[in-house]
Amino acid sequence: SAVISQKPSRDICQRGTSLTIQCQVDSQVTMMFWYRQQPGQSLTLIATANQGSEATYESGFVIDKFPISRPNLTFSTLTVSNMSPEDSSIYLCSVPLAVQETQYFGPGTRLLVL
């Protein structure tokens, strides 16, 4: 399995500010995904982070609110911009393994917006 780390593991932020979450993988992967898990809810895909091109966003998510960078095949960042309490969630990155096509998740970033 891949080793996936995320920073920060948790944060408490004030509304109107922005937070950048980092995801680091110990091997090169073609695709990386960002998910959101709102309190007591399931996971929803935010976007696919593509290396060398813009991220592909799912319905209901926009680049201005969730800008994503993917500078290389082992790293990605997700920024939650102009935060409001509704953005309080766990944000997780995931990567598929090419051989097994299984998907592993990072430990998540727990965000609380006051």
Add this chain to the structure above:
Amino acid sequence: GEDVEQSLFLSVREGDSSVINCTYTDSSSTYLYWYKQEPGAGLQLLTYIFSNMDMKQDQRLTVLLNKKDKHLSLRIADTQTGDSAIYFCAEGGNTGKLIFGQGTTLQVKP
């Protein structure tokens, strides 16, 4: 659009078997997954099954897939208190994107 449904809650006694059910709508799903999430923890991949299989066993875990009915189940034999968690099923295709069910909270009573 694609949808994945799970029952929300299951309670069993320690030592019994647990069966968590899931239905999905996307017939083009390539892989179906079971993830476990303990309180305050991340998402742990438990097992997965390819869509051309109908059963997979891994120690105490048995996954059954009925592709005709688009029904997936996870059986946990000899359920322990440490199995108490939320279990998510998810479907995925060649894009790598996953669609998750709402999660089933498994409560194991001693």
